[in-house]
Amino acid sequence: MDQQQIQNIDEKRFFRLPFEKNTFRLSLNTLNAHSNFRKPANFYQIETKILSFKNELLTVSVKLPDEPKKLVYLKVTREELLVSCNFDTDQTYLSRYAYYAILGKMVYSETANFKEYYWPDFFDPNTGRSKFLKIFNDRRGFDINLKPKYPSFYKPGDTLLELQQDQEVPKAGKPLNSLPEELPISDKVMGFALADTNLSSIHSNHYPFLVPFHGILTKDRKKIKYYSSFHLNEHDSSELILSENQKQLTNICFKMRELAPVRNLGWQDKFVPNKEELENGKKLFLLWHHAFELIQSQKHLYFACTMGLKNLKRKPSRSWMNPCEFKKERPQLVIKRIDKGDYFQIELAFKINGKLKTLYYPDLAFFVRPKSNWLHKYLLGSFNDYLLTSFFRKTCNKLAVLKPHYAGDFESFMNKLEEKYEIIDF
Structure with missing residues (x-):
């Protein structure tokens, strides 16, 4: 059987190897359980090479010592790896060439991950090629990437967001308890900084929280010229006279910091909260919301990057501190569904006073920021809003879905979103 013929092989003629549950990983134990072959002592004399990836089929050449090359064909489905070759593999038997081709993917561990080869319906069955993918195969290796013009695609089986029962939050738009309070004239002041690092960054191990800091004013008393220290406990304010609002807000800050910590991440990991982190996130x-009126009564408000709390152990640096505005308007999340012919593009946006705005990326947990000014912070109206922005953050606020994949799980997902959010068709 030649390579051109295999591009349209009947799936019933493939041998099937199951992946570990909810993954694209195939273990050595599973491979061995379906074959009598085992890794030979001189395994490194076996040469394997990826030749092509067409029509969802990965073609691999296998060269055994003193034998001609054979071709092995692999197709990744949601739950199984389908295997064939141009020699003697069929639905009941896995040839040694097929065994060695798969074993070659397990050089550094006893599992192989085939997720990068899962591209269902992304190829033209007549040509075997994909207009969506850039496939590189040279001496530096083999890579499959989406072309830059396309956003990330949903694929059947991908995890979709499940909205939760929302908790009540204070209503937006009610008047402040008090205007900014007058304090004795002093060069020393307290300000408040939104402490944050992107939750899916290796540098982050906390949700965003508010942290007080001490500063020295300029001569005109309009700006802070020097940041002296962060205010991390109640004893740090002994040299300052605080207003009642600042005392209340500082107490809330300490409670926020207790709830903020989350696990450290590896550089490739996306943040997904466990049960405890999810509950702490809801409380935070x-x-x-309880602090928001008090925050708006303050004059010196900043955004600070904490580098996973490391920066809080030192005095604030000017390069970390950016003046920001906490806007009083409550944002309304909006989902744009754009018909692109072969696929739908789903984008997250938000409205302020009826005007549609583009989200700044990366986003900030619990807040949205407009692309036009990332230092404007709008506090989200519900925890489900936060879950939705977190879901879209993983794909830079744009997600594509092929039309054959829209029906089913994805359509149900969109119908549930439509119960809570406005969906605009373009």
Whole structure:
């Protein structure tokens, strides 16, 4: 059987190897359980090479010592690896060439991950090629990437967001308890900084929280010229006279910091909260709403990058501190569904006073920021809003879905979103 013929092989003629549950990983134990072959002592004399990836089929050449090359064909489905070759593999038997081709993917561990080869329906069955993918195969290696013009694609089986029962939060738009309070004239002041690092960054191990800091004013008393220290406990303010609002807000800040920590991440990992982190996130989100009026009564508000709390152990640096505005308007999340012919593009946006705005990326947990000014912070209205922005953050606020993949799980997902959010068709 030649390579051109295999591009349209009947799936019933493939041998099937199951992946570990909810993954694209194939273990050595599973491979060995379906074959009597085992890794030979001189395994490194076996040469394997990826030749092509067409029509969802990965073609691999296998060269055994003193034997001609054979071709092995692999197709990745949601739950199984389908295997064939141009020699003697069929639905009941896995040839040694096929065994060695798969074993070659397990050089550094006893599992192989085939996720990068899962591209269902992304190829033209007549040509075997994909207009969506850039496939590189040279001496530096083999790579499959989406072409830059396309956003990330949903694929059947991908995890979709499940909205939760929302908790009540204080209503937006009610008047402040008090205007900014007058304090005795002093060069020393307290300000408040939104402490944050992107939750899916290796540098982050916390949700965003508010942290007080001490500063020295300029001569005209309009700006802070020098940041002296962060205010991390109640004893740090002994040299300052605080207003009642600042005392209340500082107490909330300490509670926020207790709830903020999450696990450290590896550089490739996306943040997905466990049960405890999810519950702490809900409590912290509610604290932001209780603090919001008090925050707006303050004059010196900043955004600070904490590098995973490391920066809080030192005095604030000017390069970390950016003046920001906490806007009083409540944002309304909007989902744009754009018909692109072969696929739908799903984008997250938001409205302020009826005007549609583009989200700044990366986003900030519990807040949205407009692309036009990332230092404007709008506090989200519900914890589900936060979950939705977190879901879209993973794909830079744009997600594509092929039309054959829209029906089913994805359509159900969109129908549930439509119960809570406005969906605009373009």
